[in-house]
Amino acid sequence: xxxxxxxxxGLNCPLPILRAKKAIKDLAPGGMLExxxxxxxxxxxxxxxxxxxxxxxxxxxxxxGVYTFEIQKGA
Amino acid sequence: MTAAGKSMSxxxxxxxxxxxxxxxxxATTAASMGLDVTMFFTFYGLTLLKKTLDLKVTTLGNAAMxxxxxxxxxxxxxxxxxxxxxxxxxxxxxxDLIKKKxxxxxxxxxxxxxxxxxxxxxxxxxxxxxxxxQADLIDGLEFAGxxxxxxxxxxxxxxxxx
Numbered sequence: 001x002x003x004x005x006x007x008x009x010g011l012n013c014p015l016p017i018l019r020a021k022k023a024i025k026d027l028a029p030g031g032m033l034e035x036x037x038x039x040x041x042x043x044x045x046x047x048x049x050x051x052x053x054x055x056x057x058x059x060x061x062x063x064x065g066v067y068t069f070e071i072q073k074g075a
Numbered sequence: 076m077t078a079a080g081k082s083m084s085x086x087x088x089x090x091x092x093x094x095x096x097x098x099x100x101x102a103t104t105a106a107s108m109g110l111d112v113t114m115f116f117t118f119y120g121l122t123l124l125k126k127t128l129d130l131k132v133t134t135l136g137n138a139a140m141x142x143x144x145x146x147x148x149x150x151x152x153x154x155x156x157x158x159x160x161x162x163x164x165x166x167x168x169x170x171d172l173i174k175k176k177x178x179x180x181x182x183x184x185x186x187x188x189x190x191x192x193x194x195x196x197x198x199x200x201x202x203x204x205x206x207x208x209q210a211d212l213i214d215g216l217e218f219a220g221x222x223x224x225x226x227x228x229x230x231x232x233x234x235x236x237x
Binding site for chain 2: 010011012013014015017018021039049051052053054
């Protein structure tokens with residue numbers, strides 16, 4: 001399935017979340033968004049964001065200060 | 076359980092550059108998480124609704140203010156605020172930091188709040204007190220008083236005073 005990639009490297013709270021919210025809005029239910037961020041606070045924040053919005057945080061990983069989140073839009 | 080159907084209100088009483096951040100960060104984030112958000116701007120908070128923003132920080136009264144500089148932290152003693160040019164210097168230092176650290180501008184956050192349909196109420200009493208004109212403020216505002224806020228707040232899950 002195709003995946004939208006959102007690059008928010010260098011952006012600080014709350015911009016990664018605000019940009020992700022916008023990107024998710026454009027997805028069909030079940031669609032995938034990959035967020036690439038450098039804000040260390042985004043680790044906990046995307047967890048909370050997904051829990052509260054009914055989207056699924058499928059995976060998250062960190063590599064050299066770059067955080068990648070895979071989010072699946074809820075139904 | 077998600078945040079759908081939940082709501083938040085904020086009373087915004089301060090209009091300096093630093094104090095403008097907490098309400099707009101929280102309002103935009105809550106809206107992005109699906110909450111209905113109401114902001115009630117009163118007293119100095121009302122300046123955050125002007126069409127053109129010219130926000131400043133002051134060292135006066137910010138006793139714990141310190142800013143990073145050359146790997147250290149420079150404290151901003153209260154007394155220095157009395158010197159001419161100090162607030163201007165502190166303001167430009169903070170604006171530089173905001174840009175450098177990828178922090179949104181207040182203009183950007185306010186626009187995001189408007190886009191997210193955050194309900195914004197301007198305190199009518201403060202409008203009269205400080206002789207503000209509706210034409211000087213951004214569009215889409217409601218003008219009302221304490222009773223309107225209280226009615227909203229009684230139905231909100233989160234109510235904050237900033």
